[in-house]
Amino acid sequence: MGKRVFNFYAGPATLPLKALKEAKKDLLDFRGTGMSVCEISHRSKDFQAVMDEATALVRELYAVPEGFHILWLGGGASTQFFHIPWNLGVEGRPFAYIHTGSWAKAAIKEAKFFGEVKVLASSEDANFSYVPRRFEPDPNAAYLHITSNETIGGIEWLSFPDPGDVPLVVDASSDFLSHPVDWSKIALLYAGAQKNLGPAGVTVVIVREDLVARARAKSLPTMVSYATHVDKGSMHNTPPCFPIYLSMLALRDLKEKGGLPSMERLNKRKAGLLYRLIDSSNGFYRGVARKDSRSRMNVTFRLPTEELEGKCVAEAKARGLIGLKGHRSVGGMRASIYNAMTPKGVKTLAQFLREFQLANA
Amino acid sequence: MGKRVFNFYAGPATLPLKALKEAKKDLLDFRGTGMSVCEISHRSKDFQAVMDEATALVRELYAVPEGFHILWLGGGASTQFFHIPWNLGVEGRPFAYIHTGSWAKAAIKEAKFFGEVKVLASSEDANFSYVPRRFEPDPNAAYLHITSNETIGGIEWLSFPDPGDVPLVVDASSDFLSHPVDWSKIALLYAGAQKNLGPAGVTVVIVREDLVARARAKSLPTMVSYATHVDKGSMHNTPPCFPIYLSMLALRDLKEKGGLPSMERLNKRKAGLLYRLIDSSNGFYRGVARKDSRSRMNVTFRLPTEELEGKCVAEAKARGLIGLKGHRSVGGMRASIYNAMTPKGVKTLAQFLREFQLANA
Numbered sequence A, B: 001m002g003k004r005v006f007n008f009y010a011g012p013a014t015l016p017l018k019a020l021k022e023a024k025k026d027l028l029d030f031r032g033t034g035m036s037v038c039e040i041s042h043r044s045k046d047f048q049a050v051m052d053e054a055t056a057l058v059r060e061l062y063a064v065p066e067g068f069h070i071l072w073l074g075g076g077a078s079t080q081f082f083h084i085p086w087n088l089g090v091e092g093r094p095f096a097y098i099h100t101g102s103w104a105k106a107a108i109k110e111a112k113f114f115g116e117v118k119v120l121a122s123s124e125d126a127n128f129s130y131v132p133r134r135f136e137p138d139p140n141a142a143y144l145h146i147t148s149n150e151t152i153g154g155i156e157w158l159s160f161p162d163p164g165d166v167p168l169v170v171d172a173s174s175d176f177l178s179h180p181v182d183w184s185k186i187a188l189l190y191a192g193a194q195k196n197l198g199p200a201g202v203t204v205v206i207v208r209e210d211l212v213a214r215a216r217a218k219s220l221p222t223m224v225s226y227a228t229h230v231d232k233g234s235m236h237n238t239p240p241c242f243p244i245y246l247s248m249l250a251l252r253d254l255k256e257k258g259g260l261p262s263m264e265r266l267n268k269r270k271a272g273l274l275y276r277l278i279d280s281s282n283g284f285y286r287g288v289a290r291k292d293s294r295s296r297m298n299v300t301f302r303l304p305t306e307e308l309e310g311k312c313v314a315e316a317k318a319r320g321l322i323g324l325k326g327h328r329s330v331g332g333m334r335a336s337i338y339n340a341m342t343p344k345g346v347k348t349l350a351q352f353l354r355e356f357q358l359a360n361a
Helices: A019-025 A045-062 A076-086 A102-114 A207-216 A226-231 A240-254 A259-277 A305-319 A343-360 B017-026 B045-062 B076-088 B103-116 B208-216 B225-232 B243-257 B259-279 B306-318 B343-358
Strands: A068-073 A093-097 A117-122 A141-145 A166-173 A186-192 A203-208 A298-302 A334-335 B070-073 B094-100 B118-122 B143-147 B169-170 B185-191 B203-208 B298-302 B331-334
Touching: A019 A240, A019 B076, A045 A068, A045 A203, A045 A240, A045 A259, A045 B017, A068 A207, A068 A226, A068 A343, A068 B143, A076 A102, A076 A141, A076 A203, A102 A117, A102 A141, A102 A166, A141 B076, A166 B243, A186 A207, A186 B306, A203 A207, A207 A226, A240 A259, A240 B243, A259 A298, A298 B143, A305 A334, A305 A343, B017 B331, B045 B070, B045 B203, B045 B243, B045 B259, B070 B225, B076 B103, B076 B169, B076 B185, B076 B203, B076 B208, B103 B118, B103 B143, B103 B169, B103 B225, B203 B208, B203 B225, B203 B306, B208 B225, B243 B259, B259 B298, B259 B343, B306 B331, B306 B343
Parallel strands: A093 A117, A093 A141, A141 A166, A166 A186, B094 B118, B094 B143, B143 B169, B169 B185
Antiparallel strands: A068 A203, A186 A203, A298 A334, B070 B203, B185 B203, B298 B331
């Protein structure tokens, strides 16, 4: 086995080593069944145990209250972009969105297919470098949608807005389970697994019963309706078994590491280390996000020239620090430091960036 | 590692041992990248190489002609049940379906959501024990849909009907890549991976350019439109990376074993062994499917009593022959013997069934 690198990709992203080792062990013989975890029937008690444990761990770690259902679905968060308005739309009531960047934009585009969309606030005026916290709520909206973390801009809602009586829908794909959330504000929260939870191929939807009731009252294609997946325990059809299984192993690891309070402290520390380095670099490194909106998950920054950025990415790679190039739509650099990125990885990156500055400033 | 069992589950199902071993090797360090195959970015050249190889292998092994696109999508074949009529529907033209059992029924249900459905033939009159090959085509239909293999009844279209000028759409989820097909008859063929290709979590859609053009002319949600996935090489959003990767390994194995001509011979032999045993059991074992419609993938049969069926399933399990219980909706027994089930597995099952008959007849 080669040396394990530090993987700063924005997703698919680094996973807990312990979870990967456990998965490796089960890949030919799952729990003594004589079958791979990829071969067992989703209707077997062995796989049902995986589904149950994964669901229970999400509920426990996120402190999801009674009255919310936890679903494991295929198709990615991008599929939820159109399933959400279709399930939750109410005649005569617009969909309200806050526009914070590429992911919010993608969600807004799909909602327009199912009705009127009102964008209550946008940070487009400053190239999506901040979270627009001040906006006029629309009490008539079917729901209010926010993107809790934008991976491309590197901005994050560290606390959620008060939606009043309107159901708050949160795309938490890139900061899922990275800090405790206030469920009294949330009606639906969803996340593709491949950033902060597990491998690509499964999406978690946590949805309050009253919103499932909206879906139940409609005529929807079977696979679109949240009611189907609630009633069938996410097994109307064959679920993405291996992605769910590896997510379960990552959830176990998260629990062993002390759960969300511990993970939040760690994530603050990891992000703090990089932002302090940026702020104390005398302008050699420039943070992209406004300070009050800085993401703890995706640290975006620029160097004095694009040439230096390219050099920095290449030299980092040679040192085993992978995936630091910013998203192709915005350029620059980005360090994605999700739950599974170790403090050691972040310290190694910080050390490298200090040395790079000394050699190139 | 425990003894490897013979897995006769209907899906998720047995996979080639060689593919699993290779995946195990890559689970911590993919091709010397220092990352798991579950951790690498889908935008990396390493993953693009996986996607390209998997696609090229499907094209080569299935002899898919120019003018057809090969897509890798999430959500399962059940999601295609509604995406197909939505993409391919044409104003004023009904959807034509042949009704052959549970899977055809599920597909028909979703199509009704998008327009008029005409069921041109059905084998419901004989409990879906045969493929209704004689029917009056509807030349005005937007397409004609068949389910090439029904896992529950154990019946299969061993050759496809001539659809005339109407595009033929084939749900080949359970006999994908098990025998060569005549692409001159086919307009779209789709399959969930978890029966005959790879692990659960990815669906292959092979679609002819003129049907993509129908999708392109419509206003559809981004993730629904085949045009999106054609234009983005199945990477509009993060694809189910690990399921695609393991499917690629299984495709390599299929190629090494001689591809489809060889696999078809093997599948005929495997199924023939079991059907001959059934036919020569003096009625102790009774085949469920009509002889002219017998599936090579799912061999369904009954014993004289349900009690004996239960005993047979239990004794088989004790001998390492797993998953022989029939689908809960119909009872009886079922041996699913997809591509990856070895002749040795089928011979071991046949030997057991002979002994069981001797002891219990």
